[in-house]
Amino acid sequence: MPGAVDIDPAVPAAEHARSRGWSALADTVLLITGMLIVWQVATLIIGHEVLTSPLETARRLSAIMADPDFPAHSWETGRAFGTALIIALAGGLTIGVALGAHRLSGQVAAPILVALYSIPKITLYPVILLLFGLGISAKIAFGVIHGIIPVIIFTMNGVRNINGVYFRAARAMRLSGMQTASNIIVPAALPEIVSGFRIGFSLTLLGTLIGEMFASQRGIGYMLVKAMETNDVATVMALALFLIVLATAASSVLLVIDRRLHQSVIAQSGDSQ
Amino acid sequence: MMTRPGKVRWALIIAALALLEGACRLGFVSRQTIIAPTAMAAGAWQALGSAEMRGHILITLASVAQSIGLAIVVGFAVGAALYRLPRLRRTLDPFLASYYAVPAFVFYPVFIVLFGLNRWPLVAIGFVFAVTAVIINTLDGLSRVPRGVRRTAAVMKLTPLQHIFFIMLPAAAPWLFTGAKFAVVYSFIGVIAGEFVLSGAGLGHAIAFAYNSFDNATMYGLMLLLFLIVGGINMQLWIWEQRLYARRGGY
Numbered sequence: 001m002p003g004a005v006d007i008d009p010a011v012p013a014a015e016h017a018r019s020r021g022w023s024a025l026a027d028t029v030l031l032i033t034g035m036l037i038v039w040q041v042a043t044l045i046i047g048h049e050v051l052t053s054p055l056e057t058a059r060r061l062s063a064i065m066a067d068p069d070f071p072a073h074s075w076e077t078g079r080a081f082g083t084a085l086i087i088a089l090a091g092g093l094t095i096g097v098a099l100g101a102h103r104l105s106g107q108v109a110a111p112i113l114v115a116l117y118s119i120p121k122i123t124l125y126p127v128i129l130l131l132f133g134l135g136i137s138a139k140i141a142f143g144v145i146h147g148i149i150p151v152i153i154f155t156m157n158g159v160r161n162i163n164g165v166y167f168r169a170a171r172a173m174r175l176s177g178m179q180t181a182s183n184i185i186v187p188a189a190l191p192e193i194v195s196g197f198r199i200g201f202s203l204t205l206l207g208t209l210i211g212e213m214f215a216s217q218r219g220i221g222y223m224l225v226k227a228m229e230t231n232d233v234a235t236v237m238a239l240a241l242f243l244i245v246l247a248t249a250a251s252s253v254l255l256v257i258d259r260r261l262h263q264s265v266i267a268q269s270g271d272s273q
Numbered sequence: 274m275m276t277r278p279g280k281v282r283w284a285l286i287i288a289a290l291a292l293l294e295g296a297c298r299l300g301f302v303s304r305q306t307i308i309a310p311t312a313m314a315a316g317a318w319q320a321l322g323s324a325e326m327r328g329h330i331l332i333t334l335a336s337v338a339q340s341i342g343l344a345i346v347v348g349f350a351v352g353a354a355l356y357r358l359p360r361l362r363r364t365l366d367p368f369l370a371s372y373y374a375v376p377a378f379v380f381y382p383v384f385i386v387l388f389g390l391n392r393w394p395l396v397a398i399g400f401v402f403a404v405t406a407v408i409i410n411t412l413d414g415l416s417r418v419p420r421g422v423r424r425t426a427a428v429m430k431l432t433p434l435q436h437i438f439f440i441m442l443p444a445a446a447p448w449l450f451t452g453a454k455f456a457v458v459y460s461f462i463g464v465i466a467g468e469f470v471l472s473g474a475g476l477g478h479a480i481a482f483a484y485n486s487f488d489n490a491t492m493y494g495l496m497l498l499l500f501l502i503v504g505g506i507n508m509q510l511w512i513w514e515q516r517l518y519a520r521r522g523g524y
Contacts, residue, residue: 024363027360027363030364031361031364049386104281108281108285112286114511115504115507118503118504119499119504120462120466120503122466122477123465123480123496123499125469127307130306130307131307202373202374203374205374228379228470228471231382233383233386236379236380236382240375240380243374247374248368248374250371250374251370251371251374252370255366255367
């Protein structure tokens with residue numbers, strides 16, 4: 001019975017994984033404690049009018065969050081970011097699949113996309129303002145131009161690396177273009193697509209906040225730039241902390257999904273070989 | 274000899290520019306919004322002729338160069354240290370992965386108070402933006418050195434220094450190069466973003482100033498120059514990277 005051999009060590013392996021999970025959690029807590037200590041020491045060295053201490057920052061953050069204006073500001077940012085994210089992910093996925101599936105288009109577009117990815121897009125803010133005017137559409141546009149390009153590049157590369165047999169199978173089954181895209185291409189390239197989404201998520205948030213800093217009277221980016229202009233370090237630190245915690249939490253969840261998908265693909269290809 | 278995708282690409286770019294030129298000249302697009310590509314080029318040429326603008330460009334390039342140098346040296350050292358400390362690295366991984374979601378230049382005011390009103394806060398912003406990309410790529414490169422290669426080094430009883438210079442660095446070279454490439458991109462982004470927000474000099478400041486005084490010719494001219502500079506540097510790095518891959522036997 002070959003199966004019995006496999007079942008036996010499975011229990012200790014699970015236990016091992018659980019204890020490793022706990023020690024990883026302990027390590028994370030340790031790391032965060034270490035960072036807080038470094039932060040506190042840095043405050044003591046360079047003075048708390050330059051860098052507020054962790055405790056002061058947390059107090060200021062809770063004061064900001066208790067402010068009656070805060071829900072409106074964060075709702076504004078959330079709405080702009082959500083819209084920009086949907087456009088960047090859906091648009092990036094569509095364009096990436098199209099460019100990846102059509103060889104010549106992909107070869108033509110790849111260097112242009114890499115060049116667009118590398119230019120400092122913040123310089124385009126006057127153009128975006130001239131095109132979209134002040135307000136939420138300029139912020140959304142800013143988020144989209146930051147986030148969409150990595151989604152396109154990752155999706156395109158993922159689609160390009162799909163095993164050619166899959167496409168032949170699709171043709172043999174006479175699937176339509178849409179069916180091929182949704183039943184073959186997207187599932188086969190899913191790990192790369194999720195990696196692209198992860199980077200797209202970060203950059204869309206960054207772009208939306210930059211847009212708010214320059215082109216808005218509302219939102220967290222606007223609160224930030226106002227605090228920067230009045231040299232209100234405590235508010236800058238508090239808002240930065242708020243963004244870091246949110247971004248790190250969301251990104252960690254995406255990272256876990258990303259790693260699972262990549263591992264399951266490796267496991268599957270390992271089985272078939 | 275240009276490849277077929279290359280020809281199509283250039284044809285597309287030229288067609289897009291011609292379309293924009295036509296739309297601007299025929300008045301389909303407001304002159305206050307976008308100006309014709311030839312007018313942008315004229316603006317760029319005029320900016321290059323002015324000593325003041327050349328000063329802005331040079332001061333930006335100097336800050337970017339300092340930031341790139343610092344980011345590569347520090348990022349490589351931190352990456353190599355983290356490679357030797359796998360437990361710390363595992364714990365730090367999610368933080369590194371979500372680093373770029375935080376607009377690092379919000380710390381610009383802190384740097385200004387720290388370093389004073391000079392170019393160092395901008396260098397610091399560029400550095401903070403760039404260093405993490407170098408760390409991530411250094412880690413990636415070092416952990417992908419094949420075990421067989423490292424075992425061979427052990428069999429040959431290389432000294433630690435020989436191990437670093439003859440085994441680890443050449444084997445990880447493509448990733449280290451990618452890290453350096455990202456350092457260039459992110460240093461430009463950081464320094465220019467900082468100049469946009471709060472600075473009295475540099476290319477970012479000059480673009481923002483031209484925008485605020487409705488001087489579209491100068492604004493688009495400077496943007497064109499910036500994109501040409503960044504694009505040119507990236508293209509050169511890309512060519513070197515291809516050579517590096519070719520020398521490794523190519524994959």
